[in-house]
Amino acid sequence: MSEPSVPLFRPERVYVEASVQELPYTQEILARLREQMGGDLDIEVLEDGRELKAPSRLTWAKKGLLLTRFRPDEPLREFTAMTVSTGRPTYSLNLISNCHLECTYCILQSYLANNPVIAVYTNLEEVFEKLATQLDQLPQGSIIGTGQIADSLALEELTGLHQKLIPYFAQQDRVRLEMKTKCADVAPLLDLDHGGQTVVSWSLSPTKVQQAEEYKTATIAQRIAAMQQCQQASYQIGIHLDPIIHHTGWEKNYRQLIKQALGAVNLEQVAWVSVGTLRFPSKQVRLMQERFPKNKRIFNNLKSTHRRFMHYPDRLREVIYRVVIAELKTWLPEEKIYVAMEAEQAVPAAAYVVAS
Numbered sequence: 001m002s003e004p005s006v007p008l009f010r011p012e013r014v015y016v017e018a019s020v021q022e023l024p025y026t027q028e029i030l031a032r033l034r035e036q037m038g039g040d041l042d043i044e045v046l047e048d049g050r051e052l053k054a055p056s057r058l059t060w061a062k063k064g065l066l067l068t069r070f071r072p073d074e075p076l077r078e079f080t081a082m083t084v085s086t087g088r089p090t091y092s093l094n095l096i097s098n099c100h101l102e103c104t105y106c107i108l109q110s111y112l113a114n115n116p117v118i119a120v121y122t123n124l125e126e127v128f129e130k131l132a133t134q135l136d137q138l139p140q141g142s143i144i145g146t147g148q149i150a151d152s153l154a155l156e157e158l159t160g161l162h163q164k165l166i167p168y169f170a171q172q173d174r175v176r177l178e179m180k181t182k183c184a185d186v187a188p189l190l191d192l193d194h195g196g197q198t199v200v201s202w203s204l205s206p207t208k209v210q211q212a213e214e215y216k217t218a219t220i221a222q223r224i225a226a227m228q229q230c231q232q233a234s235y236q237i238g239i240h241l242d243p244i245i246h247h248t249g250w251e252k253n254y255r256q257l258i259k260q261a262l263g264a265v266n267l268e269q270v271a272w273v274s275v276g277t278l279r280f281p282s283k284q285v286r287l288m289q290e291r292f293p294k295n296k297r298i299f300n301n302l303k304s305t306h307r308r309f310m311h312y313p314d315r316l317r318e319v320i321y322r323v324v325i326a327e328l329k330t331w332l333p334e335e336k337i338y339v340a341m342e343a344e345q346a347v348p349a350a351a352y353v354v355a356s
């Protein structure tokens, strides 16, 4: 077996909510964890997983696992900003929350500040039951993403979640599932019956940015190789040039990245490419400075807006979009390219969240 592209998640604390303790999916994950960690697990059973909620250091939070119950009546939430950006109704299915990888700009640092663990929701049968009715009511062509508050693939070797979701979505043709990741370990996906209803998407950055700002993630070459593997297994793929980070040589580096990625894949099997410049809540600046004190350059040129978001000045964003989109258009038709999250004036801050 090849080496994993990212460090495996090996929690130091494991909590299980009593109401999901006996569920088959909970037991499946615990069995895998015992096998992977070589023996007995010290598990704390909680009456209610929400007992854990408290502001905590994110580095500590990334070492805890909670298996818990998905509570909302409707498992899907409309991802308003993305619906506006893509012109396609877009929803989030957040069955994992938080991520053990370490991107300096990750918006989950502020969005999940009250979550001292990585949570996996294991009442899947209940979720599937509710999805069965909800999916029928969604507009044809809707997209459901699992990468809004987690990296879709980072915990797959532990949870096997998408090995259940992908065949489930293959049974209908109304909506497509979108996974979004910075990992490259796609082997478990390749033999699944996906029915063309899953798009596997990667966030890409120039290698210089990946090495400086996306700790623990797969290299860009590994991600592109994973794209090729997925295409060989007849998946459509997506690419997210998001966040685009301004840096010395950015123009050359992004052109080169586009060439490297799009030159390596079958363009017919590219569902979409998004572009979006760096942005995060202003309150996250302090957290980033504390967690990554050496990463000062990421703040270059950013300014805070009245909406309390850090982003590049309009003029710089325009230049970046013009250059990157012009380059993309030499490879792909315009309808496959969209600008992410430019609807930010129209939606509440929570709707900006996009992690992986």
Ligand code: SF4
Pocket (backbone or CB within 6 Å): 098, 099, 100, 101, 102, 103, 105, 106, 107, 108, 149, 150, 151, 182, 217, 355, 356
């Ligand atoms: S940006 Fe994505 S991959 Fe990086 S830490 Fe956040 S969720 Fe994980």
